[in-house]
Amino acid sequence: MKKTIRIDPVTRIEGHAKVFINLNDDGSLDNAGLVVNELRGFEKILIGMEADRMPHITARICGVCPTAHHIAASNALDYAAGVTTPPAAMLLRELMYMGHIIHSHSLSIFVLQGPDLVMGLDADPAVRNVVGIVQANPELAKIALRLRTIGQKINEMVGGRGTHPVTSVAGGITFVLDQEKKKIIQEWIDEARALLPTVVPAVKGLLLKALDLHPAMLNDWVAPSWGLGTVLNDRVSLIEGKLRAIDETGATMLEFNVDEYDKYLVESVVDWSYMKKVHFKLDGLHEYRVGPMARMNAMRRFGTEMADAEYAEFAKLGGSPCHLTVFQTYAKLVETIWAIERADEIINDPAVWGETRVPVTFKSGRGVGHSEAPRGTLIHDYEIDEKGIIRAANLIVATQQNYAIINRSVEQAAQSHVIGKTDDAALLNAVEFSIRCYDPCLSCATHAVGRMPLEIAITCGGTTVKTINRNN
Amino acid sequence: MSEVTINTEWLSDCSGCHIAIVDLHEKILSVLQAVKIQRCPVLTDIKDYPPATIGLVSGAIRNEHDRHAAIEMRKSCKIVIAWGSCAVFGGPAGAGNIHTPAEIGRAVYLDNKTTTSANPPSSEVSPLESIVTPIDSVIDVDLYLPGCPPHPAFIFEALSALVEGREPEVNRRTVCAKCKRNMEKTDVSEIKTNSEGLPNAEQCFLSQGYTCMGSVTIDRCLAPCPANGVPCTGCAGATMQILTEPNRDIRTEIAERMSRLTKIDRNVIVSSLERAAKSHYSYTMATSMIGSKPTFHIKKWIEDENADYEAGGVA
Numbered sequence: 001m002k003k004t005i006r007i008d009p010v011t012r013i014e015g016h017a018k019v020f021i022n023l024n025d026d027g028s029l030d031n032a033g034l035v036v037n038e039l040r041g042f043e044k045i046l047i048g049m050e051a052d053r054m055p056h057i058t059a060r061i062c063g064v065c066p067t068a069h070h071i072a073a074s075n076a077l078d079y080a081a082g083v084t085t086p087p088a089a090m091l092l093r094e095l096m097y098m099g100h101i102i103h104s105h106s107l108s109i110f111v112l113q114g115p116d117l118v119m120g121l122d123a124d125p126a127v128r129n130v131v132g133i134v135q136a137n138p139e140l141a142k143i144a145l146r147l148r149t150i151g152q153k154i155n156e157m158v159g160g161r162g163t164h165p166v167t168s169v170a171g172g173i174t175f176v177l178d179q180e181k182k183k184i185i186q187e188w189i190d191e192a193r194a195l196l197p198t199v200v201p202a203v204k205g206l207l208l209k210a211l212d213l214h215p216a217m218l219n220d221w222v223a224p225s226w227g228l229g230t231v232l233n234d235r236v237s238l239i240e241g242k243l244r245a246i247d248e249t250g251a252t253m254l255e256f257n258v259d260e261y262d263k264y265l266v267e268s269v270v271d272w273s274y275m276k277k278v279h280f281k282l283d284g285l286h287e288y289r290v291g292p293m294a295r296m297n298a299m300r301r302f303g304t305e306m307a308d309a310e311y312a313e314f315a316k317l318g319g320s321p322c323h324l325t326v327f328q329t330y331a332k333l334v335e336t337i338w339a340i341e342r343a344d345e346i347i348n349d350p351a352v353w354g355e356t357r358v359p360v361t362f363k364s365g366r367g368v369g370h371s372e373a374p375r376g377t378l379i380h381d382y383e384i385d386e387k388g389i390i391r392a393a394n395l396i397v398a399t400q401q402n403y404a405i406i407n408r409s410v411e412q413a414a415q416s417h418v419i420g421k422t423d424d425a426a427l428l429n430a431v432e433f434s435i436r437c438y439d440p441c442l443s444c445a446t447h448a449v450g451r452m453p454l455e456i457a458i459t460c461g462g463t464t465v466k467t468i469n470r471n472n
Numbered sequence: 473m474s475e476v477t478i479n480t481e482w483l484s485d486c487s488g489c490h491i492a493i494v495d496l497h498e499k500i501l502s503v504l505q506a507v508k509i510q511r512c513p514v515l516t517d518i519k520d521y522p523p524a525t526i527g528l529v530s531g532a533i534r535n536e537h538d539r540h541a542a543i544e545m546r547k548s549c550k551i552v553i554a555w556g557s558c559a560v561f562g563g564p565a566g567a568g569n570i571h572t573p574a575e576i577g578r579a580v581y582l583d584n585k586t587t588t589s590a591n592p593p594s595s596e597v598s599p600l601e602s603i604v605t606p607i608d609s610v611i612d613v614d615l616y617l618p619g620c621p622p623h624p625a626f627i628f629e630a631l632s633a634l635v636e637g638r639e640p641e642v643n644r645r646t647v648c649a650k651c652k653r654n655m656e657k658t659d660v661s662e663i664k665t666n667s668e669g670l671p672n673a674e675q676c677f678l679s680q681g682y683t684c685m686g687s688v689t690i691d692r693c694l695a696p697c698p699a700n701g702v703p704c705t706g707c708a709g710a711t712m713q714i715l716t717e718p719n720r721d722i723r724t725e726i727a728e729r730m731s732r733l734t735k736i737d738r739n740v741i742v743s744s745l746e747r748a749a750k751s752h753y754s755y756t757m758a759t760s761m762i763g764s765k766p767t768f769h770i771k772k773w774i775e776d777e778n779a780d781y782e783a784g785g786v787a
Contacts, residue, residue, distance in 0.1 A: 011517045020596070035596045037537055038484055040565040041576035043584065048570075048750040048774055052666040056705050057754060060564045060620065063488020077667070107494065111515065125517040131504055142501075149497045160700035161693075162495050163488045163621050164707070167700050170667040174701030262586050269581050269590035274597050276580075276587060360667040381585075385781060388665055389748075394585050429517070 002030065005418065007428050010034070012112045012129075013440055019431060020272075021414045029419055032411045034403070034435060036275035046393040051077060051362055051384045052170050058380065059164045061395075064107070066164045067100035067155055068373035069380070071239050076380045077170035079259070080367025081360040088354035089172035091346050094239055095185075096158035096165060096175075097371070098343040101238070102151025102192065103162075104374035105292070105332040105339075108439040109203060110144035113329055116433045117206040121214070128429075140202055143195050147336075150188045154343060157181060172357030185347050192340045200310070203333050211326065214430070216416035221325040221434060223408050224248040226280055226288035228401065229295035230372050231255065235303040236295045236338070238372040245280055245288070246298045250321035254282055259368040261379050265396055270403075278401045287404040290376025291438065292331035297321035304345070307338035325409045328437045332374075362388040373398045375439045399440045409434040476635050479511040479524040480555075481545050483531030483538035484565050484604065489556035490514045490530065492621035496628055503628070506635050521548035526634055532558040532565050532758060533605045537598035546611035551634060553615040555627075559607045560618040561709045562758020566604045567750060569758050570774060573600035604758045615640065619692030620707035620755065626692050646711055647686035647704050650695035655679060660734040663744050666703055677703045678730040683745065685752065688714055688725045707755050715761040721768065722752060746773040 002025055008018035017037065022030040042061055049057060054073040059066035071093055078085045085093075115128045118136055127135070134141040152162045158175050159165025167175040211218050225248060232241030243261070245254045256264065266285065267276040279285040288294070300320060302308050311334050318327040346352060364386040370379045376398030383392035399406075410431055417430035482490060490512075496503060507526075511518045527549025533539050546552055557563045568576060577592035577600075607613060617630055626642075633640035643649075653676045660681040671677065677684035677698065685706035686698060692708040706722070714720050727741035745752055749770045756762045757770060 009513055009519060011513050011519065012515065018596075037597050038535065039576065039580070039597075039600060040484060040534065041568050041571070041580055042564075044571050044576045044579040045564065045567045045754075047579075048777070049567075049754070050665065050748050050751045053705065053751050056702075056707075057564060057751075060486050060488070060707075063486040063491045063621065066486070066488065081667075107491075111494070115517075129509075129512075129516040131509065131515075134501070134504065145497075145500065148494070152495060152497075160696045160702065163491045166697050166702045169702065176673075176701070265586055267584065267587040269587065269593065271591075271593050272596040274593055357670060359669050362667075388667070389777075389781070391781075392585075396586065 005414075005428070007431060010432050010435060012115070012432070013436055017440075019410060019435070021410075021418060021431075023419070027420065029411060029415055032414045033270075033272065033407045034410055034440075035273045037273075039274040043393045043395060046382075046390050049390050051080065051367070051382065051388045051390055054380070054382065054390070055168050055170075056164070056166055058395075063163050065100070065104060065373045065375070065378075067097060067159060068371045068378050070159070070165050070168050071097060072369050072371040072378050072380045074168040074170065075239065075369025075371065076367040076382055077360070077369070079369055080365060080382065080384050081170055081362055083171050083358055083360055086172050086355045086358060087351050089356045090240060091349060091352045092158055092173045092175055092177065092356060093168050095343055095346045095352075096155055096168070097238055098339040098346070099151045099154025099156075099158065101339040101374055102336055103148050103155060104151075104439075105336045106144060106148035106151060108374070108436075109329060109332055109336075110141075110148070112439070113433070113436045114144065116429065116436070117210055121210075121429050121433055122427075125429075143198055147192060147195050147199060150192045151339070154185055154188055157185060169357070171360040174357065176356070177352060182347060185343075189340060189344045189347065193344070196306070196337060196340070200333060200337065204330065207326065207329055214417075217326045218324065220416050221409060221412050222323050223289070223325055223405050223412070224323045225405050226253070226286045227294035227297045227321065228280065228288050228290050228377055229298040230370070230377065231299050233303070234299070235301045236299045236335075243370070243377065244298045245282065246321065247286075248321070248323070250297055252298070258370040258379060259366070261368070261370075261396070262381070262394075265379075265401075267396065267400070275403055276400055277403045278396060279404070287408075288401060289405050290398050290401045291328060292335045292374070293322060293328045294376065295372060296331050296334065302334075302338040302342075304338055304341035306341055307334055310334045310337055325412075325434055325437045328439070332439070362386065375399060376401055399438070402438050402440065406435060406438050406440060409437070476507045476526065477522070477524040478507050478509050478526045478528065479521060479545060479549055480509075480513070480528040480530070481511065481541050482513060483529065483541060483559070483607065484534030485531030485556065485558045485563065487514065489528075489621040492624050492627055495624045497624075499624075499628055503631060507631070521545065524549045525551065526631075527552045528555045529553065529607055530555045530559050532562045533601065533607060533610055534565055534568075535598040535600050539601070539610050542607050542610045551614045552611065553617055553630065554607050554613045555617050556622060557618045557620040557707060557709050557755050560616050560759070561756045561762070562604050562606050563620065564754050566756070566758025567754040569603050569763070570750065570771065573602065576600070606759050609760075617692070618690060618709045622692045622708070623694050625694065643691060644712055645691050647689045647691050647693065647695050647698070647708075650691055651676075651686055651698040653677065653698055655733060658734055661736060663736060663741065671701065673701060676733065678726070679733045681730075681734055681736065683726065683730075683752070685722070685726065687729055688722045706752065709756050710762060715759075718765065721765060722756075722762075723749075747777050749773045
């Protein structure tokens with residue numbers, strides 16, 4: 001008899017989801033997938049709103065990466081109004097963004113994935129959480145939380161608020177830098193730099209230990225795919241630049257401006273999930289990855305000393321391009337290093353003191369803008385009328401683009417850790433861990449949709465034989 | 473004193489309220505010492521609803537799963553806090569109430585510029601309810617803590633008070649109370665959109681002709697927006713006066729103040745706010761305290777605006 005395993009809800013991810021694993025009569029894997037179970041419909045909600053509200057209201061799509069939406073929307077409005085954003089405004093938006101990256105990656109590495117790494121995939125679920133880390137390794141916990149705090153504080157000072165920042169607007173940014181604020185930001189950056197010699201080896205050590213304990217992560221959790229990320233001056237970039245698509249070998253297949261995204265990105269509906277999949281269309285349809293590892297695979301360069309040195313280490317261990325699912329955690333670490341270095345460059349760039357905002361008048365037309373959310377490329381596309389009212393909206397978020405690969409990883413993890421094994425509860429956490437590697441953001445994915453808990457269902461011949469969630 | 477236990481749950485929301493807890497920064501460690509966090513989908517792997525002293529529920533009721541989860545939280549928790557503007561008022565997802573679930577499904581799956589058209593998902597997913605509602609439409613709520621998200625200082629006060637067994641201190645002031653801009657009488661004669669011109673940094677936005685919602689919005693934020701050059705967008709929801717008095721509303725209250733501070737006619741302001749009602753009421757329209765006011769005709773305002781747009785014939 002066929003059977004289905006369910007994990008519901010998936011925990012320690014951003015939003016609500018469940019997982020199903022379908023087995024054949026002989027107990028082998030039929031298929032598996034992640035179900036996103038919420039729909040808010042922002043593409044409809046935004047219609048009729050004032051365009052200048054977009055950076056504020058679209059931030060509410062996601063409490064984890066509000067800054068990504070805040071900036072993508074601002075870029076789209078600048079495009080629609082046909083203004084050139086003053087260079088100082090772009091630098092300050094980027095500074096806010098680097099704070100955001102430090103916060104989001106630290107949260108993902110330490111709070112969401114940390115418990116699996118510090119306590120092990122099979123640790124008691126009752127202690128497998130950030131409180132458990134505080135008890136098991138208080139020094140690391142303190143430093144990790146401090147690093148996240150610094151990121152969020154930079155984001156908050158420049159953005160006006162931490163969660164749901166507000167200062168980036170059509171035509172620039174309303175934040176005004178002064179010497180006092182510069183001094184405080186510099187102190188935070190210096191402090192973050194000083195934490196790196198402790199944080200970097202600690203995270204790498206934990207990751208390598210996990211690979212030792214679970215060789216399947218190195219041998220079987222491999223997902224070769226295309227990749228997409230933003231390039232500027234031949235390096236990774238997060239809020240401006242062209243999009244670069246690479247194939248499985250890392251060869252550049254295409255570079256294009258974001259306003260051409262609708263030629264190449266194709267969304268498709270999955271009947272069992274509110275989240276849509278996205279494929280890259282170029283001589284056929286390709287599954288692809290976005291996010292820190294996709295950016296590194298595509299650009300291979302950050303342009304700062306420590307990050308480039310760490311990337312060289314990364315490539316030595318994981319290859320270039322790298323397709324090891326678990327190495328996405330390492331990629332977040334490398335980007336965190338870069339974000340600290342880049343923030344330092346920006347705050348010391350004389351251009352940051354220039355004009356920060358130009359007045360804007362909307363002409364009737366289209367506004368397209370993007371950002372590289374911590375977890376991957378995010379695109380906002382609006383039709384705006386001559387009174388500045390939104391008439392149509394289309395959003396493509398990071399996790400949708402990773403969806404096909406996430407499902408591949410779920411199948412691989414089910415294959416290596418669940419099928420034919422006896423200790424369901426502990427091993428199912430391996431499936432969740434594989435999902436956490438992508439730092440999926442289901443609030444975003446449910447712009448369209450809302451949130452994501454995890455359940456794993458085992459079905460057999462269409463009947464659910466067993467539902468596993470954390471407590472049974 | 474027995475240990476204070478906490479369950480949290482997120483319904484239809486963005487997860488920002490949960491992040492606001494982490495934004496207690498250094499204080500998070502003292503909170504973790506004072507309470508025991510049980511179910512908390514973003515932090516822990518506890519997947520059911522163990523009995524708890526305090527239940528924090530963020531998000532609105534959008535689908536059947538949300539309704540079920542809200543009921544489970546009420547059953548398991550002694551004190552339930554509606555946490556954040558979505559739980560209290562419906563939040564931005566509440567703006568979905570202008571549309572039917574079928575219209576939303578059409579915009580996302582059937583009639584979307586980059587999507588290969590297909591019927592909305594039908595298996596495994598929880599069907600949408602016909603409208604978005606705040607959680608108190610489904611369960612009794614003991615404390616309301618709006619904000620998008622509430623400033624961590626308010627979350628800390630609420631949790632500390634409950635741990636210490638006292639009533640939380642809550643203010644009823646508006647965002648204006650913490651705003652340092654000066655209200656001045658001006659000769660401004662036209663309403664400006666937020667992106668028009670460059671606002672003066674010292675003067676009240678209303679004096680300058682910008683639509684700022686600070687005077688009609690409860691302070692659960694400490695007024696960071698006007699301090700940083702951005703008019704308030706009302707994310708913490710309306711004040712008690714507006715919620716409870718039938719003859720007061722967001723648009724009329726703003727129009728009163730702005731018309732007194734400028735030379736703009738009150739009716740012009742009311743009409744301008746009605747035309748962009750979806751922006752100004754986005755956080756609160758799903759609560760019956762706003763949505764059921766006899767003077768609240770958002771569907772008609774939107775139809776009028778659409779009719780004008782279509783008649784204007786933007787080619």
